[in-house]
Amino acid sequence: MQIYNSLTRRKETFKPIHEGKVGIYACGPTVYNYFHIGNARPFITFDVLRRQLEREGYEVTFVQNFTDIDDKMINRANEQGITVKELADRFIGEYWTDAKALGIRPATVHPRATEHMQQIIALIQRLVDNGHAYPGKNGDVYYRVSAFSGYGKLSGQNMEDREMGASERLDVETDKENPADFVLWKAQKPGEPAWESPWGMGRPGWHIECSAMSMTYLGDTFDIHCGGKDLLFPHHENEIAQSEGATGHPYVHYWMHNGFINVDGEKMSKSLGNFWTVRDISKEFDLEAVRMFMLSAHYRSPINFSHEQISEARTSLQRMYTARDRMRDLLTKAPDSALTADEQALLERVKEHERRFDESMDDDLNTAAAISAIFELVRDANAHLDQHSSRAAVQAVLDSFTALTGVLGFAQKDKLSDPTEQPIPEEIMQMAQERAEARKAKDWKRSDELRDAIKAAGYILEDTPQGQKVRKAT
Ligand SMILES: [Zn+2]
Structure with missing residues (x-):
């Protein structure tokens, strides 16, 4: 498989560290709300990456975290008068509901930051011990960016033009050695949840959580780290600095980032009123249509969300379901006859469609071309299978259809739902x-x-x- 590696800025042939195995870490949601369509894109994209690697015979360990402690979590829990844990538990539950409806499989492990304090603290301690981090006067601990010569290798940003991430801007930090340094551990503020540490009561910064959880499950060096392009800097740059600063080994071999989503041609934002959670969309559409919409474009291209697009995606999806149902129906009455020459030719073409599908997927996950290959198969099935077709022919085409749609996560259920449909009186x-x-x-x-x-x-x-x-x- 060819993968566009954000670290080297080119497509590379994927080679796993351990033969036949792949370790993948994907940055998961901060569970303070329902997730929005921008979050849904990486979840869907990298779910498909995992499925294709499995199709190719790899044993995949897929880790996707839940960020269950940060400023947004604390603020929202305070607003609602509940604990941070209650808020996290609720929206992890809501995550499962939406993820299932989008056809996203549960990861191998879904670590929660608050359940990995020991590993997080140990990693910070390693960085303090080897001079890559230092405690401030008030109990915060900072990463010393100047101690890591590789800083900026992912994003191309150097120390001087480093902006601070939104979550750090909230903190008024006074005792950093250098404005580019970022926080690893935050001293407790009144009323905030906190954990014991060598630097006093406090909680981790967001970046260190992902370094600690990924290395806990995948080792010091692993194959693929993925997430939205918006996480590339500073989040992923800082993860590299933390992990490589601690271990002295390369952290990740391949970095994959998906492109942005616009809504009706504009950047999605709460202030523009074009902010869509997946839950909002589920009131109008079967969410499988959102999956089709996302996969109809290459994951690195920007995409534009609109109701028309989702509606069109649903129509495409319905064509798949209709073809599948027709094949299933034919199968119930197909004669057990030998394959005809025409049927043999059909099965040859089906193999060709499968080859095109795999070639497309191997080309940096070109799902748009892979979907076209499925529709070639659908067209062939519709045109060349009928009530006279032999059982062997119908079964072979249906098996191929099931395998390919299974990789993209389409047509896996009885039928598409229509949430707007009124019940029959x-x-x-x-x-x-x-x-x-x-x-x-x-x-x-x-x-x-x-x-x-x-x-x-x-x-x-x-x-x-x-x-x-x-x-x-x-
Ligand atoms: Zn992360």
């Missing part, structure tokens, strides 16, 4: 029930009358192999 369901009974009694006249009455009320009754179905006429 009770009286219509009643009429449908009566009609089923009339048919059973071979009372065709009554059966037709009821069907017409249902139609006149704006609903359509369909007889399917699974029984009758009622839906609203469109």
Whole structure:
């Protein structure tokens, strides 16, 4: 697989540290709210990376943390009059709900920062011991940027033009040796949750949490670290400084960053009123459509979110479901005949579509081209499979479809939901029930009358192999 490595700024052939195994760390959400569509993009993208690596035979250890202690968490918990832990527990629960609906698999491990204080403190201690960090007068501990010559190698930013991250700006720091130094440990302020440490009661900075948790589960050096482009600086730059400053070894071999999301052509922000959480969107769309929308573009390209785009993505997805259902239906009555020459040619083409899919995915996760390969397969299936097709042919095409859509996480459930759909009224369901009974009694006249009455009320009754179905006429 070719991966664009943000560290070297070029595509490189992926080579794992340990044959057949891959360790991946992805920065997870700060659990103070529902996550927004900007957060959803890396979750979906790197879930697909993991699935493709598994398809290629790797054993993947995928670690995605929960940031469950920081300024935003503390402020929000105070606003709501609950503890930080209560807030974290609630929004970790909400994370699972949305992640599941987006088709994001749980990671191998989801470490929480507050459950890794020992590892975090030990890492800071190592940095203090070897001169890469120093305690200030008030119980804060800072990273000494000048002690790490590799600072800036990821972002290209040097010490002089280093801006401070938003979370640090909140602190009034007075005893840093250098304005570029950043905080590893924050002394407790009144009313804040705190942990015991060699520097007094306090809590970790955000950057050190990710260094400590990633190395706990993946070792001092691991394969892939990923996240949104907005995390590249200072968060990931600081992670490198902390980890390599402590161990003296390279921290990560491949850094992957996804591009930004705009909403209706503008940067998403609360003040512009175009801020969308995934939960908001779930009130209108099956979230699988959001997944399709995200994967329809290359992960490093900026994308523009709009309702029209999600609606189009849903239509594409429905085509996949329809093709799948048709193949499943054909399979129930397919004859056990030998493959015809046409069917053999079809299966050859299907192999070709699979090859194109894998080539696209191996080209730095070109999911847009991989989706086109699936639609080539769908077109072939729709055009060349029918009730005369042999079981072996239908099964082979369906297996291939299932494997490829499985990597992207599409068409895995019974059907797409429509959250805006009104339930079918009770009286219509009643009429449908009566009609089923009339048919059973071979009372065709009554059966037709009821069907017409249902139609006149704006609903359509369909007889399917699974029984009758009622839906609203469109
Ligand atoms: Zn992180």
